Amino acid sequence: xxxxxxxxxxxxxxxxxxxxxVNVGKGSKFFLVGLPDNAIKxxxxxxxxxxxxxxxxxxxxxxxxxxxxxxxxKEGSAYDLPxxxxxxxxxxxxxxxxxxxxxxxxxxxLDGSIKPIKGALPIALVAKEKGFKGVIVPxxxxxxxxxxxxIEVYGAENILEVCxxxxxxxxxxxxxxxxxxxxxxxxxxxxxxxxxxxxxENIKRALEIAASGGHNVIMIGPPGSGKTMLARRISSIxxxxxxxxxxxxxxxxxxxxxxxxxxxLLTNRPFRSPHHTISDAGLVGGGTYPQPGEISLAQNxxxxxxxxxxxxxxxxxxxxxxxxxxxxTISRARVTVEYPASFMLVAAMNxxxxxxxxxxxxxxxxxxGVVKKYLNRISGPLFxxxxxxxxxxxxxxxxxAETSSIEKSDGVRERVxxxxxxxxxxxxxxxxxxxxxxxSHDDLNKYCQLEEAGKQLLKNAMEKLxxxxxxxxxxxxxSRTIADLDESETIHPxxxxxxxxxxxxxxxxxxx
Numbered sequence: 001x002x003x004x005x006x007x008x009x010x011x012x013x014x015x016x017x018x019x020x021x022v023n024v025g026k027g028s029k030f031f032l033v034g035l036p037d038n039a040i041k042x043x044x045x046x047x048x049x050x051x052x053x054x055x056x057x058x059x060x061x062x063x064x065x066x067x068x069x070x071x072x073x074k075e076g077s078a079y080d081l082p083x084x085x086x087x088x089x090x091x092x093x094x095x096x097x098x099x100x101x102x103x104x105x106x107x108x109x110l111d112g113s114i115k116p117i118k119g120a121l122p123i124a125l126v127a128k129e130k131g132f133k134g135v136i137v138p139x140x141x142x143x144x145x146x147x148x149x150x151i152e153v154y155g156a157e158n159i160l161e162v163c164x165x166x167x168x169x170x171x172x173x174x175x176x177x178x179x180x181x182x183x184x185x186x187x188x189x190x191x192x193x194x195x196x197x198x199x200x201e202n203i204k205r206a207l208e209i210a211a212s213g214g215h216n217v218i219m220i221g222p223p224g225s226g227k228t229m230l231a232r233r234i235s236s237i238x239x240x241x242x243x244x245x246x247x248x249x250x251x252x253x254x255x256x257x258x259x260x261x262x263x264x265l266l267t268n269r270p271f272r273s274p275h276h277t278i279s280d281a282g283l284v285g286g287g288t289y290p291q292p293g294e295i296s297l298a299q300n301x302x303x304x305x306x307x308x309x310x311x312x313x314x315x316x317x318x319x320x321x322x323x324x325x326x327x328x329t330i331s332r333a334r335v336t337v338e339y340p341a342s343f344m345l346v347a348a349m350n351x352x353x354x355x356x357x358x359x360x361x362x363x364x365x366x367x368x369g370v371v372k373k374y375l376n377r378i379s380g381p382l383f384x385x386x387x388x389x390x391x392x393x394x395x396x397x398x399x400x401a402e403t404s405s406i407e408k409s410d411g412v413r414e415r416v417x418x419x420x421x422x423x424x425x426x427x428x429x430x431x432x433x434x435x436x437x438x439x440s441h442d443d444l445n446k447y448c449q450l451e452e453a454g455k456q457l458l459k460n461a462m463e464k465l466x467x468x469x470x471x472x473x474x475x476x477x478x479s480r481t482i483a484d485l486d487e488s489e490t491i492h493p494x495x496x497x498x499x500x501x502x503x504x505x506x507x508x509x510x511x512x
Contacts, residue, residue: 026062030062046077056088105138144264179243216345307349467503
């Protein structure tokens with residue numbers, strides 16, 4: 001007898017429907033075809049033990065299982081459940097009448113229980129798109145899949161529940177989630193706050209500007225000056241995620257298997273901080289079977305690279321194109337996938353190997369030329385994509401001991417949101433641009449007209465401070481954001497003056 005069950009395969013951050021055809025006939029051999037990987041081939045033993053341990057029988061006849069489309073590689077153990085259900089239906093141990101209505105996915109334990117899987121959210125999305133009535137997934141993944149409205153979602157803890165449900169018994173109840181309520185409930189919850197940081201008001205101002213315009217920023221300063229502490233709090237001043245952004249970000253984390261049982265929807269912008277020993281594939285994505293990397297996991301959020309010069313140069317260089325295109329393409333011999341990569345880069349570094357160049361009280365012990373050499377570990381093209389360079393100095397004891405109130409993240413965030421709304425209106429006719437950092441050269445000419453006094457100030461600054469040519473566009477973009485924070489349509493000389501001070505690493509004299 002031939003029956004069909006339906007599963008799903010993850011392709012990039014999206015899913016495809018996989019048809020699992022099970023034929024039981026005369027003979028005694030078992031065949032599993034359709035480009036399965038080793039984990040799927042091993043499902044024979046898991047399914048055999050699981051069925052035996054729940055009182056069901058594995059067919060003792062010739063079994064042929066085909067996973068279509070047959071020319072696409074399938075991977076992972078999540079096909080155990082649809083294969084087992086197909087075998088039971090093909091051997092007439094359960095009815096096959098309702099199989100065409102559901103996408104079924106889950107890994108089987110030897111005792112028949114069902115283990116969680118990756119990618120439940122995109123699986124539910126594709127099931128809805130293809131017109132299925134519902135999905136049956138492991139109980140731990142049910143809330144994640146139930147975020148998708150307009151489709152029934154059932155969470156099962158063991159295979160017997162699935163069998164009874166397909167026989168028409170009320171063994172499973174649909175899981176329902178109020179997505180909007182869940183989203184709004186946790187939208188403004190953060191573990192950290194800007195008020196935790198004493199002093200460093202100029203650095204907080206720079207990070208407020210960076211958050212307002214979506215600008216990449218690098219902080220350079222000695223150990224213990226608060227660079228990491230400040231970076232970890234930048235998510236608390238970014239605008240809240242929209243529901244669409246939350247779903248997109250959740251889908252990426254679902255595919256990567258990073259959603260816990262207690263987290264079905266990401267409500268805060270992600271903050272990713274990989275160690276400097278990370279590989280190229282770990283940062284941008286890839287592998288034998290492509291998986292999203294850290295830059296995709298930071299989608300709609302912050303990618304923090306601490307100790308930037310300690311990262312391998314090749315790792316940093318592969319990040320350049322995704323930073324520009326906001327998407328990363330992973331190509332293999334048989335497959336090409338795309339992952340989104342729209343993130344805000346926040347980097348931190350010591351000014352030199354000893355860490356004390358330009359320190360107000362401690363002397364640098366590095367040999368002549370070492371500071372420049374240390375800075376040159378980071379290529380010019382990568383620096384070219386970083387809009388703000390901020391020098392961080394240690395906080396004096398007087399400010400550390402200060403007990404007066406410090407502005408909380410909420411107040412800063414309100415100003416950031418107002419500035420972002422101005423940019424949203426400005427670029428509403430251009431779907432490729434939604435903040436100042438993404439402006440093209442043509443956009444600069446259109447939206448960043450400078451007064452005569454401003455042009456002269458910028459000219460004098462570039463000549464006096466020996467700023468490189470690449471600093472010009474960055475200064476203008478940042479000044480546009482500062483003007484937006486002031487709710488000014490015009491970029492005034494004061495806005496330019498503040499933006500100029502955030503290009504310290506472009507000065508030819510820096511590090512000499």
